[in-house]
Amino acid sequence: MLKSIILELTWVISASARSQLGRHAGIIDARQLSEATNYDFIVAGGGIAGLTVADRLTENPNITVLVIEYGPFDQREDGIMIPGAYFPVPYFWLPLMSTPQAALGGTSYLVPCGRVVGGGSVVNAMFFHRSDAALYDAWEELGATGWSWKNLLPYFKKSATFTPPDAEYAKERNITWDASVRGIDGPVQASYAPYDYPGSANFYNGATSIGIHPAEDPDNGNAKGIFRLQRSVDAKTQTRSSARVNRYDRNAARPNYHILSNTAVSRVVFEGTTAVGVEYLGTSNGTKQTVSARKEVILAAGSVHTPQILQLSGIGEAGALKTFGIESVSDLPGVGRNLQDHLVLKVNYNYTSNVFPNGGSLQSNTLYAAEQRALYDAGEPSAYDLTGTTGNLIIQLPLSNWTSNSSSIVAQAKHFDSAVILGNNPDSSVLHGYGKQRSIILDDIDISAVGGLSWNTGPETSLYMTRPFSRGSIRINSTSILDAPLIDYGTIMDPTDLEMLYAIYMKNRELMTAPDLAVLGPIETAPAPGLSDENEIKEKIKKVLMPSNAHQCCTAAMMQKEDGGVVDPENRVYGVERLSIVDASTWPIIVGGGPQASVYAGAEKAADVIKARHGIL
Ligand SMILES: Cc1cc2nc3c(=O)[nH]c(=O)nc-3n(C[C@H](O)[C@H](O)[C@H](O)COP(=O)(O)OP(=O)(O)OC[C@H]3O[C@@H](n4cnc5c(N)ncnc54)[C@H](O)[C@@H]3O)c2cc1C
Ligand SMILES: *[C@@H]1O[C@H](CO)[C@@H](O)[C@H](O)[C@H]1NC(C)=O
Ligand SMILES: *[C@@H]1O[C@H](CO)[C@@H](O)[C@H](O)[C@H]1NC(C)=O
Ligand SMILES: *[C@@H]1O[C@H](CO)[C@@H](O)[C@H](O)[C@H]1NC(C)=O
Ligand SMILES: *[C@@H]1O[C@H](CO)[C@@H](O)[C@H](O)[C@H]1NC(C)=O
Ligand SMILES: *[C@@H]1O[C@H](CO)[C@@H](O)[C@H](O)[C@H]1NC(C)=O
Ligand SMILES: *[C@@H]1O[C@H](CO)[C@@H](O)[C@H](O)[C@H]1NC(C)=O
Ligand SMILES: *[C@@H]1O[C@H](CO)[C@@H](O)[C@H](O)[C@H]1NC(C)=O
Secondary structure, eight states, X not given: OTHHHHHHHHHHHHTOOOOOOOTTOOOOOOOOOSSOOEEEEEEEOOSHHHHHXXXXXXXXXXXXXXXXXXXXXXXXXXXXXXXXXXXXGGGBOTTOBOOOBGGGTTBOOBOOOBOSTTXXXXXXXXXXXXXXXXXXXXXXXXXXXXXSHHHHHHHHHHHEEEOOOOHHHHHHTTOOOOGGGSOXXXXXXXXXXXXXXXXXXXXHHHHHHTTOOBOSOGGGTOOOEEEEOOBSEETTTTEEOOHHHHHTGGGTTOTTEEXXXXXXXXXXXXXXXXXXXXXXXXXXXXXXEEEEEEEEEEEOSHHHHHXXXXXXXXXXXXXXHHXXXXXXXXXXXXXXXXXBOOEEEEEXXXXXXXXXXOTTHHHHOHHHHHHHHHHHHTTOOOGGGSOTTOOSEEEEEOHXXXXXXXXXXXXXXXXXXXXXXXXXXXXXXXXXXXXXXXXXHHHHTTTSOOEEEEEOSSSEEEEXXXXXOOOBEEEOSSSOTTSOXXXXXXXXXXXXXXXXXXXXXXHHHHHHTSHHHHTTOEEEEESOTTOOOHHHHHHHHHHHOBSOSSOOBOTTOOSOGGGTOOBOTXXXXXXXXXXXXXXXXXXXXXXXXXXXXXXXXXXHHHHHHXXXXXXOO
């Protein structure tokens, strides 16, 4: 059981050249609440969404905002700031484990989340890109009126500044983009790494030789084909542009913006059904205090912990809360349901004649690593500009581009029983909303991307299944916020998810036989070397797949209440007043690829919606 936590941590540790010195060390602004006062808004959770909303609300100096964040401020360690030195483990939420996964032999898995001011943006791999337009349009179809791709595009642009690569480098590396869809003056700094490995050309040419087309710009609503990975990295300094940096540090002079770190929000305080503040406690002492919000309480604790706070506050399935002695404030069976994430499958190859340097060289060759680090420190293009152990390219495709077997996979999927897949005796509203989601996925499966494939030009190939039919859940296990909730991913409870992952795996095998890649002499070493029997391969895949790519979402969904929804299209929680949710838990259905660009954009939109209803300029 613990095998997988060690496996996953080893992955992250091997993903990083460790170093201790905080090259970018700066003074941490520890403006803190000294005594309980009144704020206009209290934001629970200082991750991507929480800090983005707090940043926008405090642009008006008359509006006071308190953000309460469970984790500390990072210390600008190299492992956080320098992409190639990637080592975020100190700011992971540890130990946070899933429940035993029924379809995976009862194994429990690490639940990767950030616990730090800036949340996931401080610990993530910095990939920064949007999904297919149709995936956002599905949100609107599921009840999130006003959240289509067209509605979100202005917010994607508002959230970021894209610094284009050097023109000659871009031409030589086949990097293309559509300037009209990119942000030009937003807070998140986005760029392409100015360094590349020669093997990228093998990957690019191998992919195109088997009919995988380049995407002109994955940020234009068509994120399919092979494309270059944009990163949330400041092009000038080649350092991480986290929400802590781009949504807080830049506002160090705003006296109306406070952050209380190392503090847990334990519940929302209600007067009747009106949210009037929050109860909180230091994570190292148990003294509970309260602070009040004049205008609104805003939840942004992430998709694992926002439903926990809701349930502890009496918002969730009333019957289940009663067993903990929690009085119901709003009976919403959808709270904590609908958990989604992406599956990850690592495929390993030995290359008998790979080219040097490659995506494994920083780890395997100390001379090269030292030389690259010196270049980085001198501000020259360097392998340290790429997140540790990652490459520059990814492929994302719809199901029929991964396999010729798509129609039989779809036909089989139509016969599965939704109630069995969801488990835990789902409320009829939750079942109803899930039914709508299934038909959208089935309609779209050969049109929108369902998975990805990335080779780092060295030992790492990562496969992603990004359009899951399975659904998990988050349920409190005690009445204390300091105890972990029960996190059930529900991994491959619908076996269609395994079929899709298998299809991507087989496509990768085909890709490795393309002449441009075959020339490097790839020999599969895991997970199924030498095997060709479909069922045997699937069993091997099940043993090593990971239920999470740290892309948890959708546990307080923006859908109709009759569909198991929790918030309305203006982010307001059903059945109560002055309580809203702004993080990835509000998504009705998961998007493809990295979620962070979509979290930033959604929070930008939520900030506008909140300002509008309070008449804030
Ligand atoms: C290791 C890792 C790698 C990733 N890589 C990528 C990537 O390369 N590209 C990409 O697009 N996405 C990536 N992601 C995902 C991305 O970072 C998340 O989707 C995103 O951060 C979610 O934003 P959020 O605002 O919903 O929640 P978060 O950013 O997780 O913020 C939630 C915050 O709430 C705090 N909190 C929780 N409970 C409480 C409480 N009771 N009281 C107070 N505070 C609380 C948490 O500590 C956290 O800081 C990665 C995530 C991880 C963990
Ligand atoms: C802030 O309040 C002052 C005093 O009421 C007012 O003059 C000013 O216009 C307000 N500023 C904004 C941006 O709302
Ligand atoms: C770019 O594309 C051309 C063909 O269009 C190919 O010859 C070249 O190798 C590619 N380079 C990279 C780095 O992908
Ligand atoms: C997917 O396959 C279709 C049909 O062969 C093709 O037209 C399309 O270009 C492919 N998509 C990508 C992104 O390669
Ligand atoms: C406990 O933590 C709270 C919140 O951080 C703080 O205000 C309070 O002073 C702490 N109490 C003690 C006894 O340390
Ligand atoms: C892969 O390479 C390693 C190290 O060179 C070697 O020990 C191992 O036997 C190789 N495996 C295969 C399947 O070639
Ligand atoms: C095609 O899909 C069906 C249904 O999921 C499955 O039973 C079959 O084994 C698959 N065949 C191949 C070659 O992938
Ligand atoms: C849930 O609570 C029970 C009883 O207190 C405890 O034994 C168990 O370890 C808890 N589960 C998790 C995942 O924390």
